[in-house]
Amino acid sequence: MKMRVRLTFPQELIKEPVIFTMAKQFNVMPNIRRARVTETVGEMVLELEGEDASLQEGVRFLKAKGIEVELIEGDIIE
Numbered sequence: 001m002k003m004r005v006r007l008t009f010p011q012e013l014i015k016e017p018v019i020f021t022m023a024k025q026f027n028v029m030p031n032i033r034r035a036r037v038t039e040t041v042g043e044m045v046l047e048l049e050g051e052d053a054s055l056q057e058g059v060r061f062l063k064a065k066g067i068e069v070e071l072i073e074g075d076i077i078e
Contacts, residue, residue: 002049004033004072007062009042018065019046026050026058045072 009018014037023030028050035044048055062069 001052001055002047003055003059004045004047005059006070006072007042007044007046008068008070009044010066011040013065013067014039014042018062018067019044022058022061026054026061028054028058 019030022028028048031047031049033045033047036042048058050058059069
C-alpha cells in the first residue's frame with residue numbers, strides 16, 4: 001500500500017533522524033517527493049509504502065513526536 005503525506009516539522013526536530021527511525025521501526029519505505037528546510041521549520045512531502053498497519057503505526061509515531069501530518073490525494077488514515 002502507498003500513502004502520500006505532507007509533514008511539517010517543529011524547529012526542535014529538524015535535525016533529528018525521525019523519518020529514518022520511523023522507516024526502520026515500522027518497516028515503512030519512505031520516498032521523498034519534496035523537501036524544504038530552514039533554520040526554523042522543515043516541510044516534506046513523502047510517499048510511504050508498506051503494509052497498511054505499518055503505515056498507520058508509522059504515522060502515529062510521527063504525530064506523537066510532534067510532527068504535523070497531512071494526507072495528500074485523498075488517502076485515508078485514522
